[in-house]
Amino acid sequence: MLLIGLLSGTLAGVIDLAVDWMTDLKEGVCLTAFWYSHEQCCWTSNETTFDDRDKCPQWQKWAELMTGHAEGAGAYVLNYFLYVLWALLFSFLAVSLVRVFAPYACGSGIPEIKTILSGFIIRGYLGKWTLLIKTVTLVLAVSSGLSLGKEGPLVHVACCCGNLFCSLFSKYSKNEGKRREVLSAAAAAGVSVAFGAPIGGVLFSLEEVSYYFPLKTLWRSFFAALVAAFTLRAINPFGNSRLVLFYVEYHTPWYMAELVPFILLGVFGGLWGTLFIKANIAWCRRRKTTQLGKYPVLEVIAVTGITALLAFPNPYTRRSTSELISELFNDCGALESSQLCDYINNPNMSRPVDDIPDRPAGPGVYNALWQLALALVFKIVITIFTFGMKIPSGLFIPSMAVGAIAGRIVGIAVEQMAYHHHDWIIFKNWCRPGADCVTPGLYAMVGAAACLGGVTRMTVSLVVIMFELTGGLEYIVPLMAAAVTSKWVADAFGKEGIYESHIQLNGYPYLDVRDEFTHRTLATDVMRPRRNDPPLAVLTQDSTTVEDVETLIKDTDYNGFPVVVSRESERLIGFVQRRDLTLAIKTARQKQDGVVSSSVVYFTEDAPQLPASNPQPLKLRRILNLSPFTVTDHTPMETVVDIFRKLGLRQCLVTRSGRLLGIITKKDVLRHMAQMMNQDPESIMFN
């Protein structure tokens, strides 16, 4: 746990620093040291005064560096051109690296990790190569300015670290269950470093990622998240010695009447979640099924090009998304130079203090509103096409950006309404003239929470992450109200969050713990063989020959076979894995004298002593699982589904009074559940 925390904390720190530098590289370069980002460059310069910290002579935009002119249309076009060029270069590198070295490094990784934690194995998904390539391409993808975040992929990176350390200890590498517990904890560490939110990370792992979360894992996750957050703080990539990514401080409490706009933002978040999931899934399905999917590099290049072309002219989309969110969350202080804070100041108020009353908006604010509205539409559309491309891409930051933009717009609207209409009944009680009633930044925060909630359907972890992100513990009730509304609205249009939708799209055999199974079917309706099927492929305990077994293995592709006393009595004695069986026969044929095709395979405790001239028996009791999981044919499917979920089974045998009747596999359960929900059971592909 300690190692996982240390490694993922370090990786996250490195990624943060690299992203900072490369994002700024698109705009210009530091003359004193080219490896400094814009902020670091100006920070180390001695000549700058506090006021224009962002404009120091050491930092030069490309046009200035190349032509000597910092202003003018020519410089603008050159900067524009180089911005797009850098973006294209980064994304081309990212997609190429992914395609050549580690195809599993693409996407957010959370759907796959959910599936892996539910008991399915995707070989190589958490390997060393994936770790390395995902780390590098994540930096490239984020720096390219695409509408994606680094949070989901960081969870994948942390899980790769967890897997790496698991393979060093035989206790974990041999036991899939224990390995999964470690991976759950690693996921917590991933979110912990992605946001600097250790508690939120643990809850995210619990609520969203993990399938089975025992208390021991809770405790371990907590420790891993703590170590990771600590390491990140020691690296200190944001340079402010805070763990908190978007630290905000608001000076006014919220009022009951403000719950109305907060709930409206929740509704917006729910609608956005629904729209995004439906559109994104439709687009991804199209990619999977048509020619489009064959040119992933071209697709990435095209989307990057469009993103960069459209993003540059608008100041709110040109900068990195985290910076945008940070600005939107901010309350307008007296010293704020942002366009969003261009209010008309009351001339009577000579010295600006912290507690600034509501003011009429100046032209800058109206200008910003227009740009924000355009940015909102742009972000909504481009995110739909971006998520799911063949590069590492997270969804947290874009969703939060959409919500923050919408929230800030609503916030400014409410603020101006409250300022201009003090006498309306709704404002009368809580907003006297000259008071500071409305904080637009708070609305941005609530909107971000609502949109993130609509997409992922998180509740508790969402609220915890949000207040760990912002330090706004006072605003827990608005956040909760928005999260609840958003989940309700989004659930009304479809139960599945984005991760479950992608799991379904990819056809992973994932048994959602959230779906309730309430139908009255019985195990006998689901088990194989069906009425007209050939009988179940079974082995007998003392009358199958080696040849019979080999034929059975060749003719079928089942994972294992039940062993019965005899074909007549069909009384079950155990279950044998295909893998063990194949290996045992191969070894016996090579090393054991007298084992030939006609040797009889014995699963009983004692094999008869045969004369040496006869083919020698092959004793295989040691590979027989004597305690296979069984249910009776009358067991309600509700119970069966429950057992599959809680015990993480892959198959279960069906008996009646000890007689073997059939078998139910996880896939049968999934097919049956799809059928009961009136979906086409064949839509669940198992790849």
Place this chain on the structure above:
Amino acid sequence: MLLIGLLSGTLAGVIDLAVDWMTDLKEGVCLTAFWYSHEQCCWTSNETTFDDRDKCPQWQKWAELMTGHAEGAGAYVLNYFLYVLWALLFSFLAVSLVRVFAPYACGSGIPEIKTILSGFIIRGYLGKWTLLIKTVTLVLAVSSGLSLGKEGPLVHVACCCGNLFCSLFSKYSKNEGKRREVLSAAAAAGVSVAFGAPIGGVLFSLEEVSYYFPLKTLWRSFFAALVAAFTLRAINPFGNSRLVLFYVEYHTPWYMAELVPFILLGVFGGLWGTLFIKANIAWCRRRKTTQLGKYPVLEVIAVTGITALLAFPNPYTRRSTSELISELFNDCGALESSQLCDYINNPNMSRPVDDIPDRPAGPGVYNALWQLALALVFKIVITIFTFGMKIPSGLFIPSMAVGAIAGRIVGIAVEQMAYHHHDWIIFKNWCRPGADCVTPGLYAMVGAAACLGGVTRMTVSLVVIMFELTGGLEYIVPLMAAAVTSKWVADAFGKEGIYESHIQLNGYPYLDVRDEFTHRTLATDVMRPRRNDPPLAVLTQDSTTVEDVETLIKDTDYNGFPVVVSRESERLIGFVQRRDLTLAIKTARQKQDGVVSSSVVYFTEDAPQLPASNPQPLKLRRILNLSPFTVTDHTPMETVVDIFRKLGLRQCLVTRSGRLLGIITKKDVLRHMAQMMNQDPESIMFN
């Protein structure tokens, strides 16, 4: 959920108000309106100025009211006497009410709720009477000044509310599983209102109380906690429109070097947890087994008397424990009048600002240190004897008080060391002369978390509750470090927290999800009947008579009986509950013609047609559970324990190739686990 949240929020508000009033009633009365507490009384008075808000003419101490003298030895003795008298009266009322009306209302209730949520039924434990009496006696017990808190009992109260509303809806009253889910959510609402910490409440329910916590419950708990916190805020018992009980604001960050004292506080917390659990359990066992347990009223009166006598002279124990904690957490501002803030001010510093540098301690501080040290010893000793008496008593507040006192003492020591020894290497790097380096209040907070963690072994929920309590999101790493250390230290001396220890003491059949079972025993070693036991009591599907069944029911006290094809083949076909069997036979004897003692009971699908002269058969297939849970005799006990835990089973049948061999009940599992841990299995009493 809405109703549960509303009702428990309201009850908590009423309890808070009543406790406030009655605690102050011990010292004096408000002349303008006797139903006002000290603070409310002075708040409504117009004459008071800001400086002496606590001393208004309307509020009179008893001595002043009765004799006219506010000062002097006589008045002190009279106040002392009345303080003790009121305390005795309150606690006598509390213990009498509990004894007469609702014996289940005593204690914290959390061990019992844990047991109930694990599937055991304690009738009446969550009834209406318990709810009513617990609410009333909780107020009395807290007001009496005993060293106990209201948090645990509030969880019990909220669960009673949950149970009450469950019984109104048949969906929940009929299904134990669904009822338990509601109770989990109610527990979350309980903690939510106890501390004003909705997220902490959900996590507490998840980590500490609940046995099985599906995501649906998480979501419901979240909603219930939100509504409850909201209701409480609307009632606003603390009068500061904050949800946060002990709001603190610190102005300085913490330094890496401070982790050493934080970890030392963690060690102290772990040691305190171990000491408390061992001593308290020893005392409770003595109460259970000796004469002492026969005089609960006398015990409560005696402990109250001693508490009140010892508490009054020390100002830190005289006030209510929450006020004490609140003062200990506070940072010393410039305007603070508390004795703890009696520092020697630098005369050069004319205007006090928020950011006060470290100062040398004045005589008041040294005085306070002595009093705090005495209070620490007193609290440690008295809490051991208080928890477990026959009155409602929570453990959170006393534990936090112990930790806060210890933390504050350590904090002041570190602060003075840093002030007087700036040149020591450890201080050199982070504490320049004249800077504000050490915040003693933060140490108190960390100490409180460590002690609470040592006693309850919470981790994540503890940290969340602490930062929801204090708003100190910046200090998450110190809190986590202390919580982790405290848990490690305490776990080294014994795995069980206070609640598990009380569960064991009371012998509830509780299967702890945290114990790992790693022994290599098999189901066949645990099942009954053992080798020399009489054979298992079974029914046959078509050859048992009504009389046989009645004899079996009379002779045994098993909860149910397996049904087999015949005694010879012993092939299992199902399981029938004792309750259903008794009821079915009784009904049949009364209402069904021809059913007599010699009638044959049929569990098969078709009963043979007999001539009317013969005793008519009794068909009981409808009460037969056709899908009893079975494992084979070779199943490792590790798997069996896992199944019992995850599926919440009460019994499980053991078969081999369909032949019934025996039965394993939850009690067998618990006995076996105790045996494997070298404990006396008979120490687990089942009452």
